[in-house]
Amino acid sequence: MSLRDLAILMGVCLVWAAKQRCFEDHHLRFGAPPLFYAAARFLVVVLATAPWLAPAPRPLWRMIAVGLLMGGGTFALTFVGLQTTTPSGAAVVSQLGVPIATLLSMTMLGERIAWRRGLGIALTLIGALIVMVDPRGLVPSIGLLFIAASALTGALGAVMMKQIQGVRPLQFQAWVGFSSLWPLAALSGVHRTWPRRRTSKRLWPFIAAVLFSGLVVSVVAHTAYYGLIGRYEVNLLQPLTLATPLATIVLGVMITHDAFRAAHGLGQRGGAGRRP
Numbered sequence: 001m002s003l004r005d006l007a008i009l010m011g012v013c014l015v016w017a018a019k020q021r022c023f024e025d026h027h028l029r030f031g032a033p034p035l036f037y038a039a040a041r042f043l044v045v046v047l048a049t050a051p052w053l054a055p056a057p058r059p060l061w062r063m064i065a066v067g068l069l070m071g072g073g074t075f076a077l078t079f080v081g082l083q084t085t086t087p088s089g090a091a092v093v094s095q096l097g098v099p100i101a102t103l104l105s106m107t108m109l110g111e112r113i114a115w116r117r118g119l120g121i122a123l124t125l126i127g128a129l130i131v132m133v134d135p136r137g138l139v140p141s142i143g144l145l146f147i148a149a150s151a152l153t154g155a156l157g158a159v160m161m162k163q164i165q166g167v168r169p170l171q172f173q174a175w176v177g178f179s180s181l182w183p184l185a186a187l188s189g190v191h192r193t194w195p196r197r198r199t200s201k202r203l204w205p206f207i208a209a210v211l212f213s214g215l216v217v218s219v220v221a222h223t224a225y226y227g228l229i230g231r232y233e234v235n236l237l238q239p240l241t242l243a244t245p246l247a248t249i250v251l252g253v254m255i256t257h258d259a260f261r262a263a264h265g266l267g268q269r270g271g272a273g274r275r276p
Contacts, residue, residue: 001232001236005228005231005232006240008224008228009225009228009237009240009241009243010243011221011224012221012222012224012225012228012241013240013241013243013244013247014243014247015216015217015220015221016217016221016241016244016247017244017245017247017248017250017251018247018251019212019213019216019217019221033188034075034079035076035079035184035187035188036188037209037210037213038072038075038079038180038184038188039181039184039185039188040210040214041210041213041214041217041218042071042072042177042180042181042184042214042218043181043185043214044210044211044213044214044215044218045173045174045176045177045181045214045218045219046174046177046178046181048214048215048219049170049171049173049174049177049219050174052168052170052171052173052174053171053174053175053178057164057166057167057171057175062160062163062164063164063167063175063179064175064179065157065160066157066160066161066164066172066175066176066179067175067176067177067178067179067180068157068179068180068183069153069154069156069157069160070153070154070157070158070161070176071176071177071179071180072179072180072181072183072184073150073153073157073180073183074150074153074154074157075150075180075184076183076184076187077146077147077149077150077153078094078146078147078150080143080146081143081144081145081146081147081149081150084142084143093144093147093148093151094147094150094151095151095242095245096148096151096152097151097152097154097155097238098238098239098241098242100151100152100155100156101154101155101158101159101234101235101238102234102235102238102239104155104156104159104234105159105162105233105234105235106235108159108160108163109159109162109163109233109234111233111234111235113235155238158229158234158237158238159234161226161229162229162230162234169223169224169226169227169230170219170223172223172226173218173219173222173223173226176218176222177218225237
């Protein structure tokens with residue numbers, strides 16, 4: 001991977017980490033319903049990328065499937081899982097996406113992994129798990145199965161995206177937003193997760209959070225990531241995205257003054273053993 005593309009990927013991971021903090025802060029302080037928040041985010045994406053919806057990619061069913069897997073499907077499964085599990089447990093189980101994506105890329109795309117890269121992937125995954133695991137929060141529950149399913153859908157979507165040819169990254173993002181908006185809006189209505197009164201009183205912070213997630217995170221960061229998927233093997237990109245939870249921890253220490261445990265430093269050293 002070139003230094004330019006590596007810098008782009010690290011920038012993407014930093015934006016994703018900022019999004020995590022942005023959503024957690026808004027949800028905890030203003031009570032933004034997660035499904036409604038996600039539906040509003042994808043509405044912004046659709047409005048911003050509508051011109052790139054046409055012409056529709058072929059086969060259309062595959063594009064819609066990829067959009068659901070990488071967008072609304074992943075978020076919905078995560079939302080259901082978080083109802084019965086802890087955030088720390090979800091953070092650990094979600095990293096199953098790295099080995100799953102590696103296996104899927106080998107079976108579906110015919111990618112091959114040299115032993116050095118395989119060792120690097122293992123070290124990166126171990127380092128990230130050491131950083132995130134909290135024995136008090138990793139409690140077995142049915143919710144962890146939904147989190148694992150979310151990791152599977154995201155990994156499968158990334159591999160299936162690799163199989164689609166001739167689609168520009170921004171067009172991918174347009175269809176991810178379009179495919180995800182309708183089911184998330186419907187689920188939000190079914191579960192009655194529309195904004196409550198206290199959210200309406202915080203209208204401008206909510207709008208700012210949605211615009212940041214929709215424009216900066218999705219239209220800019222995700223689109224850049226889709227472009228990288230088109231140029232590099234999935235088994236190379238996925239382990240490098242483990243920089244996201246590390247950046248989330250750093251932002252938590254710097255911005256919200258979260259506690260920095262000794263395991264954080266040990267995990268970062270383990271992850272540093274990875275070389276692309």
